[in-house]
Amino acid sequence: MGERKISHLNHAGLWEEWKERGNLEAKKRLIENYLHIVDYVSSRLAIGLPKNVSKDDLASNGVMGLIDAVDKFDYKRGLQFETYASFRVRGAILDSLRQGDWVPRSVREKAKKIEDAYQQLEQKHLRSVTDAEMSEYLNVSEKEFQHMLQEVAVMSLCSLEDPIREEESETRLSVMVDDKAKNPDYKVNEFFLKEALVKGLEKLTEKERTVVSLLYYEDLSLSEIAEVMSLSPSRISQLHSKAILRLRGTLEKHRELLMQND
Known part of the structure; x- marks a missing residue:
């Protein structure tokens, strides 16, 4: 041609x-x-x-x-x-x-353990849980818990991009991109997924919500967010990790409900 x-x-x-x-x-x-x-x-x-x-x-x-x-x-x-x-x-x-497979298995296991802990405790207390409560549940000191968060921080980049179900390619954030018209079943699932995300965001602390908002909606980098919030980059990284792990727990619960209704 x-x-x-x-x-x-x-x-x-x-x-x-x-x-x-x-x-x-x-x-x-x-x-x-x-x-x-x-x-x-x-x-x-x-x-x-x-x-x-x-x-x-x-x-x-x-x-x-x-x-x-x-x-x-x-x-x-x-x-x-x-x-x-x-x-x-x-x-x-x-x-x-x-x-x-750049994330070590040990880091994935720690992330899953923290995610499960957030899911169990927040379901029990119906509120955001403190670092002290998480540390007690995981049987570690608060300092050790902060270290765990720092270790899994690198993994949180992929968390919301992971598939909703392991055998599928559709990610948790893919519903935000309208590249094709979807069938009614998909639209119903999309509605409840967004509803689950909203509920998950409501469970975050004010600082965690701010980090998520600045990172994913305002497109600031972690270092820029640190300057805006007058916190250290490592502290921002920890807040980000906690926010993502809380959201993962909420979305995992949503996934289980979907599977029960299939």
Whole structure:
């Protein structure tokens, strides 16, 4: 297929050339125009990862996610491509991290133990539980509990991106991206999943909610949040870990209810 000169086209024109005419030069230009998304997402994810994880490797997998986004995006629906692509890029990077099994089994076990503890205690007390209560339940000192949170902090990057069910690819955050129309069953599940997230957020402490809001809705980095809240980066990391583990417990309960109703 012959390629037409497209240097004068704006983004809308490039999308039309690629989607309607299959112009590969237009696709290439689109990918180049949005490479900054890959750099932004990979840089944010790299902050809390071990030093042995290369940022270049993250970016390489992120580019694959960007290409996938360009292939699947429906420009006629009037959605923001940047938002859609960010989820695809992030998902591609996190998929590669999971496949690489970069989180030690011992860390996963500790995260699961903390998650279960939050779920059991908050179901019992019907409120947010304190660090002292968690420490007593886990039979560790408060200092040891804080150390456990620090250890699992690196894992919390993937927590909400994990599949709702182990055998499925749909993630807990995927409902936030409307890339296709969903059937009625999916919409009902989407409603209750969002309701579960809202309930989970209500159980968080004020500081935990602030961290989640600034990180996931205001797109601040952990170091930027530390400056805003006048706390140390390690303290922000702990608050983030606790928030994610609380939410995981709420969503796990939601998953169990879904399975009972299937």
